Amino acid sequence: MTALIGANGSGKSTLLKTVAGLLRPVSGSVTHNYSPGDVFFLPQQSEIERGFPVSVFDLVAMGCWRQCGWFGAMNRSVRQSVMGALEKVNMQDFALMPPGELSGGQLQRVLFARLLVQNASLLLLDEPFTGIDSETTAMLLTLLEERHQAGCTLIVVLHDLVAVEKHFSQTLKLLPNRAEWLSGSKRVTSPNVNNVVGFK
Numbered sequence: 001m002t003a004l005i006g007a008n009g010s011g012k013s014t015l016l017k018t019v020a021g022l023l024r025p026v027s028g029s030v031t032h033n034y035s036p037g038d039v040f041f042l043p044q045q046s047e048i049e050r051g052f053p054v055s056v057f058d059l060v061a062m063g064c065w066r067q068c069g070w071f072g073a074m075n076r077s078v079r080q081s082v083m084g085a086l087e088k089v090n091m092q093d094f095a096l097m098p099p100g101e102l103s104g105g106q107l108q109r110v111l112f113a114r115l116l117v118q119n120a121s122l123l124l125l126d127e128p129f130t131g132i133d134s135e136t137t138a139m140l141l142t143l144l145e146e147r148h149q150a151g152c153t154l155i156v157v158l159h160d161l162v163a164v165e166k167h168f169s170q171t172l173k174l175l176p177n178r179a180e181w182l183s184g185s186k187r188v189t190s191p192n193v194n195n196v197v198g199f200k
Contacts, residue, residue, distance in 0.1 A: 001144065001145070001148050001154045001156065001167065001168045001169055001170070002153075002154065002155045002156070002168065002169075002170040002171070002172060003156055003157075003158045003163075003164040003168035003170070003171045003172070004016070004155055004156065004157045004158070004171075004172050004174070005157075005158060005159070005161070005164065005171060005172070005173050005174070006173055006174030006175065010174040010175070010176070011174055012126070012157045012174055013043075013044065013126050013157065015174065016041065016124045016125075016126050016155065016157060017041070018030055019032070019039075019122075019124060019155065020039055020041040020124050021036060021039070022041065032122065034120075034121055034122045037120075038120050038121045038122060039120055039121075039122045039124065040063075040115050040118050040120035040122070040123050040124065041124045041125075041126075042111055042115065042123075042124070042125045042126060042128055043126050044126045044127050044130065045104060045107065045108065045130070045131065048107070048111075050099050050100040050102075050107070051100050052099070053098070054098070054099070055095065055096050055097065055098060055099075056086070056091065056094050056095050056096070056097050056098075056099055056102070056110050057082060057083075057086070057095040057096065059099055059110060059111075059114060060082045060085055060086060060110060060113045060114045060117060061078065061079075061082045061117070062114065063113075063114035063115065063116075063117040063118035064078045064081065064082065064117050064118070081117050082113075082117055083095065085113035085114070085116040085117045086110070086113050088113065088116060088143070089109035089110070089112055089113045089116075089139065089140075089143070090109065090139075091106065091109050091110055091113060094106065094110070104131050104132060105132045105133050105136040108128060108129075108132055108136065108140065109136060109139070109140070112128075112140050112143055115143075115147075116143070116147075120152070121151070121152055121153065122152070122153050122155075123144070123147060123152055123153070123154045123155070123156075124155050124156075125144075125154070125155070125156045125157065126157045127157050127158070127159065128140065128156065129141075129158070129160060129163070130159070137163075141163065141167055144156070144167075145167065155172075156168070170183065171183075
């Protein structure tokens with residue numbers, strides 16, 4: 001699990017979108033061994049259209065497109081997978097509700113359920129815990145750790161340096177015109193966070 005940190009405007013979101021294939025790099029190239037269908041990108045909540053006329057169930061089911069196609073019918077197995085994912089994040093009772101009526105924390109749980117059913121191998125998450133209560137954050141961090149233990153690669157943009165210290169084994173810090181891996185004596189820890197990170 002890799003945390004991506006840096007000051008506002010340092011390019012964290014741009015880097016994630018470039019790795020996801022949503023943006024082209026101005027120079028150089030991005031290389032990885034994942035097919036487009038094996039990459040899950042979760043943008044910041046402010047970029048998510050909440051008024052789309054679907055139910056919570058439908059939103060999660062969109063993550064099953066590799067199994068049934070974009071316009072294919074959902075079989076019983078897919079429906080069970082969707083409900084199982086909603087149960088995993090304690091949102092099964094909201095399956096028929098429009099996403100626009102959910103709180104920020106509830107919506108994030110639903111989006112993580114979609115992550116679970118897509119079963120991608122590369123997970124790119126942009127500030128997934130911003131504005132989310134501590135209970136939901138703890139639940140979602142546990143889900144990410146489970147996906148990592150199952151073999152997934154995760155790159156997560158974070159501002160919560162306590163979460164970085166506790167849950168992420170690698171940290172990439174973006175600086176003007178360069179990036180720096182924080183490891184060894186430079187690893188993000190409570191005693192050295194100001195010296196290592198250098199921003200608030």
